[in-house]
Amino acid sequence: MLWYAGKRILQMIPVFFGATFLIYFMVFSLPGDPIAALFGDRPPAPGVIAQIRAEYNLDKPFIVQYFLYIGGLFQGDLGTTYSGRPVSDVMASAFPITARLALLALVFEAFAGILVGLIAGLRKGKWFDASALVVSLLLISVPTFVIGFVLQYVFGIQLGWFRPTVSGDAPWSELVLPAIVLASVSFAYIVRLTRASVADNLNADFVRTATAKGLSRRRVVTVHVLRNSLVPVVTYLGVDLGSLMVGAIVTEGIFNINGVGGTVYRAVTLGEGPTVVSFIAVMVIVFVVANLLVDLLYAALDPRIRYAK
């Protein structure tokens, strides 16, 4: 088990370099001169652009830029934004908020999704199941920004239960509404995954055996059905943590949350290589670690899965 985890962690190194290299190259290949664009329709006096380009190493060939960035990285210097702010400062303010938002969304979608999915699966074909299917279909088909705007308007503006936007410190209570919006689509998928999986497992041999042994229905459902049904759900949740963090851009925009999505979007449009790469590098690590955790959880959930040497 440890050996397995160690191997997986070592694998992160080439993934990290490959990803940063590719992303740096993509940002580098964006058309246009990012510095010239900073000044809008009116170019500054001659030389100003060249000087700023030199300051950010943009006048050097791609490979030199990349290694300068990586070199700085090992000295703890992630570069600066075009406004002169250290990228590490930007990360320190953006990541905690997005991480909390994603976590809240993940908790919401996991608990609510699994609960609804389980009940629907157990009562397959009944009214609860039918309505759960319809609601999840709606959530999947309606774009997030529509859900976001509607919830913001109804609960934030009309009823006044929540602040329409999140204030600077982003206290947990203000993140509840955005987290629900962010989680809505995944919630629907988890309901459907759990439901299908539970319905399948209800007819599995080991469940029939458990029931025949005379175990209580509660024990059959929680230990035998649910635990085995969670394998695909956990896989989904693991991948989803990553997309919740990067994919929060629309939700962050609606609720004015100063998080990762908005920052990366802004940095991409500005062509700010160091910011984009630093953020994405952390995202890559989040993805890889989440996937590792998921793989390790498999073993805990399903006794048939073992990681040997």
Added chain:
Amino acid sequence: MKRSRVGLGAVALLSVGALALTGCSSSGGSENSSDANTDAIITTNGSEPQMSLLPANTTETGGGKIMTSIFAGLVSYDAEGAIENEVAKSIESEDATNWTVTLEDGWTFTNGEEVTSNSFVDAWNYAVLYDNAQGGSYFFDNIVGFSDLQNTKDDPSGAIDETTGKPVQVGDPLAETMSGLKVVDDTTFTVELANAEADWPLRLGYTAFMPLPSAAFEDMEAFGENPIGNGPYMLDGEGAWVHEEKIDLVTNPDYDGVRKPANGGLEIIFYATQDAAYADVLGGNLDVLDAIPDSAFETYESDFGDRAVNQPAAIFQGFNMPYYLEHWSGEEGKLRRAAISMAINREEITDVIFQGTRTPATDFTSPVIDGWTDKLEGADVLEFNPDEAKKLWAEADAIAPYGDTVFDIAYNSDGGHQGWVDAVTNSISNTLGITAQGKPYPTFAAAIDDRDNDKLTGGTRAGWQADYPSLYNFLAPLYQTGAGSNYEDYSSEEFDNLLKEGGQADNVEDATAKYQEAQEVLLKDLPAIPLWYSNVTGVSADTVDNVVFGWDSVPLYHEITKG
């Protein structure tokens, strides 16, 4: 040119227009409370400043509204854009070339330092010196000695800039200070201009011309984070600027100028999208919003009644046809430009696409600028006239047939331009029977690149927001031969001469007459095809009163009362 940086909304949320939240019933009635609280903090929208807060390096709106609040220059602008003396006692000249500036006594920075002639002269020299790479240095280009501080040469190592293919420039300034700026004493300095400019004082309220305390020169970087000004407001202590989030300003107790605040301070909250800001005003979390998102164009006036503002702003929008394209130069190009211009139904587009938040253009400037008129000779070329358009197009075809060349207009798709570009090209293609379409570029950077390098295949979106309220600021930078923003290389001796004569005029009235004559030349040549003036749209919650928008689309914050 000030450029707004709120872009996300356009991409991610524009499509939500159909969902525009209708039926909101928040009442627009205002209770005129006379017991306004002078300690109340006004909350308003803003965006993260693009650069650190240095006067000459702040050339966009996010930083601009902060800078004008915390600094007082020689003059400031009233709502109509007229100048009022702030630190200046007088700004005088006999020949519009040699100016004498006298300062009012008793002005101090918030660190207690006195505002003297050197506060201005040193700040201006700093702004221009090449090594400081200040984006706003060009505002000083008419001062004698400007080029000595900006002098550049090719990089001695022979490095070539990959993007432009030209040698990398490095600074080789011949001087550290502009010879045209002379300090006479603590309250007097003189300015010598290279070319006469009768309305030169008009530009002095712009952020680039603000004074700096000597503390700034010790560590500019630190100063840009926590600027010390002399304006109606000051930063609420160290770290008042919370990046990407907000900036807190409180009233400056020592300020005694014409913009004495009627409130206790400002909390400028940075929004990534205007939709979020609009939701906050509706929800009662924001007092003043100076930009309405596209998705609320249809509803904001019914939502806010007389608390909604929709008035022309100092923003001109149009599109340019480059002279290097086949069919678009000489007599043929002239005919085609006029034909295109008359083929566009500006009234209908501003009504349908912009819900009346744009005003069809009748010249190249803006109605908020002193001297603007809709009675210019030749302005009928800006009216929708399909028959005349077809006739002129046919005349041009007689010179050289246009054939089935596709007519396109380039725009950056991250700026919410697609709607009107499509409407304009549709109008053109319906009238003239040619294939016309928009040509999207993914980002502003990509679009400006092709413009800069003369690689366009058709027209290009062009816009201009005035830096200071003067006709000259709308004309010289865009159409003068060789000017910085004259990307399409328009050149007319007649126009250049009229501009020069306007600058040398004895008074502003004569100057205005010359500038209008110059515009009549433009109406014949159409180096830009004017479309409309952008309006400033804004709303305020019923918590505040006396919200008046200035000529520059920013509310006059100091006049707002609350409580």
